Amino acid sequence: MPYKYDEIVPWGRSMEEYMWMFNLTPENLKLKIIGCGDGPASFNSEMTKQGYHVISIDPLYQYTTQQIQERINETYDNVIGQTYQNQEKFIWERIPSVKALGDLRMASMKKFLIDFEKGKKEERYVEATLPILSFKDKEFDLALSSHFLFLYTDILTFEFHLDAILEMCRIAKEVRIFPLLNVNSIFSPYVERIITELNSLGKKAIIEIVSYEFQKGGNQMLRIQ
Numbered sequence: 001m002p003y004k005y006d007e008i009v010p011w012g013r014s015m016e017e018y019m020w021m022f023n024l025t026p027e028n029l030k031l032k033i034i035g036c037g038d039g040p041a042s043f044n045s046e047m048t049k050q051g052y053h054v055i056s057i058d059p060l061y062q063y064t065t066q067q068i069q070e071r072i073n074e075t076y077d078n079v080i081g082q083t084y085q086n087q088e089k090f091i092w093e094r095i096p097s098v099k100a101l102g103d104l105r106m107a108s109m110k111k112f113l114i115d116f117e118k119g120k121k122e123e124r125y126v127e128a129t130l131p132i133l134s135f136k137d138k139e140f141d142l143a144l145s146s147h148f149l150f151l152y153t154d155i156l157t158f159e160f161h162l163d164a165i166l167e168m169c170r171i172a173k174e175v176r177i178f179p180l181l182n183v184n185s186i187f188s189p190y191v192e193r194i195i196t197e198l199n200s201l202g203k204k205a206i207i208e209i210v211s212y213e214f215q216k217g218g219n220q221m222l223r224i225q
């Protein structure tokens with residue numbers, strides 16, 4: 001049975017995975033970065049520990065650590081259960097099994113949970129919801145979106161995607177989005193339409209190959225400058 005989600009699930013990746021997904025170079029890490037829909041990823045926590053600067057936004061941050069932990073626990077059974085039924089859609093190399101996937105994600109999300117209260121006080125975790133953000137024009141060098149836009153093509157409209165991406169372009173000099181596939185590893189029909197719209201607005205939008213491929217065929221990101 002294909003994956004089916006009724007809502008966008010809280011599920012978190014590591015800094016190493018963000019580096020692969022977004023072709024982040026050591027120079028890129030020094031930029032002022034905003035992660036849009038970072039949820040319970042450990043990217044912010046790990047980057048901060050290494051002395052870099054990231055602000056993460058997500059509607060999830062309205063909840064307490066305890067409430068987020070409960071949502072993650074509920075999500076775990078759903079995501080891992082559906083992954084067992086859809087194993088042929090993934091490349092089981094860097095992550096060798098569904099069990100290893102669950103362990104890896106839970107380890108990242110634990111790092112996030114430990115850091116959450118401190119990061120909220122330091123205004124590194126900001127409760128905010130695309131497509132409207134309160135940051136100033138070009139306040140950031142780089143805006144990232146991992147496993148939110150395009151992935152949930154079945155739930156989020158084309159208009160939502162366009163508005164969200166234009167908002168990311170407003171607040172950052174460069175935008176990178178990964179993956180370009182939906183939850184069932186099908187190339188999102190929105191991607192080409194988004195590129196056409198962005199080009200018509202004078203923005204350079206290109207598809208770039210990255211060194212991360214877990215969903216089969218999912219080794220591309222959209223880079224907008």
Ligand SMILES: C[S@@+](CC[C@H](N)C(=O)[O-])C[C@H]1O[C@@H](n2cnc3c(N)ncnc32)[C@H](O)[C@@H]1O
Nearest residue numbers: 011012013037038039041060129130146147148
């Ligand atoms: C699957 S998680 C991905 C988390 C993280 N980016 C990663 O790759 O590990 C998707 C996240 O998108 C967030 N989200 C849902 N709607 C959003 C919106 N309108 N604006 C920003 N984030 C949103 C969810 O709360 C969730 O944390």
